[in-house]
Amino acid sequence: MSDVRVWVNGSMVGPDEPSLAALDHGVTVGDGAFETCKIVDGEIFAANRHLARMDRTLAGLGLATADRDLVQQGVDTVLAAGERIGFGRLRYTITGGPGPLGSDRGDRGMTYIVTAAQAAPPASTTAVATVPWTRNERGATAGLKTTSYAENVIALAHAKDKGGTEAIFGNTRGELCEGTGSNIFVVVDGVLRTPLLDSGCLAGITRELAIEWARGAGIEVREEALPMTVLETADEAFLTSTTRDVQPIHAVDGRELRAPGPVTMRVQEAFAKASAASFNP
Numbered sequence: 001m002s003d004v005r006v007w008v009n010g011s012m013v014g015p016d017e018p019s020l021a022a023l024d025h026g027v028t029v030g031d032g033a034f035e036t037c038k039i040v041d042g043e044i045f046a047a048n049r050h051l052a053r054m055d056r057t058l059a060g061l062g063l064a065t066a067d068r069d070l071v072q073q074g075v076d077t078v079l080a081a082g083e084r085i086g087f088g089r090l091r092y093t094i095t096g097g098p099g100p101l102g103s104d105r106g107d108r109g110m111t112y113i114v115t116a117a118q119a120a121p122p123a124s125t126t127a128v129a130t131v132p133w134t135r136n137e138r139g140a141t142a143g144l145k146t147t148s149y150a151e152n153v154i155a156l157a158h159a160k161d162k163g164g165t166e167a168i169f170g171n172t173r174g175e176l177c178e179g180t181g182s183n184i185f186v187v188v189d190g191v192l193r194t195p196l197l198d199s200g201c202l203a204g205i206t207r208e209l210a211i212e213w214a215r216g217a218g219i220e221v222r223e224e225a226l227p228m229t230v231l232e233t234a235d236e237a238f239l240t241s242t243t244r245d246v247q248p249i250h251a252v253d254g255r256e257l258r259a260p261g262p263v264t265m266r267v268q269e270a271f272a273k274a275s276a277a278s279f280n281p
């Protein structure tokens, strides 16, 4: 991990150097918001959309609005702290800050953390596995990008045991929802479909761009409630996420799919073309 650049509350620190209070609410109860952005040639893609989602997560958690100048200072500092990162991941995390033990919040200000590192480019296709646990579409943190991600850790380990690189959740209504760090699209009867946001999935930035740019290229996209069983019959499926972009799925629970199928390929082309033309869409 030594090649990860870390900035905390205004200063660069070593990746293994202690830099947070042990009672930081992000540590004790997972009370925080984060964003993961794609770095391409030393710059972050879709920076404004990430900042806007950070605001929504903080508001949903009942935390104060982030100091954007401070976030920007952290972003600029980690990006400039070494060789230009050709492809990588930048993450900023804002927690409730030092607090009392337990779920009450303290009043000593929020903690700002920014990290950046090179990353391997995404695999050209992937396998996914469904998991027996549900997303709670009515939960207090539904649709928020919070640091309370232990459910995702458990689900991803389960999927990896089953040979996948991503776990797929249904929600409490038995509908298709999302992955641990990705959104999902399927093709049924030749039409591209993806769960509605009320399924409890995160409003993925790649999801919204893929929908926008696919529609712009003349591809019909339906946001609709889909039963979990759609994964047993879909002709094509793909994941979207900041570091995967549009990633075709070649197997769901061991059932093989054409990857990329014809619709997926069109979306990949539309996404690649539009993202090359607009770095901060």
Ligand SMILES: Cc1ncc(COP(=O)(O)O)c(C=O)c1O
Residues within 6 Å of the ligand: 036, 145, 178, 179, 180, 181, 182, 183, 201, 202, 203, 204, 205, 206, 207, 240, 241, 242, 243
């Ligand atoms: C739970 C969850 N769903 C979906 C996504 C995809 O969102 P984005 O496209 O903004 O990376 C993420 C991103 O990490 C996520 O954590």
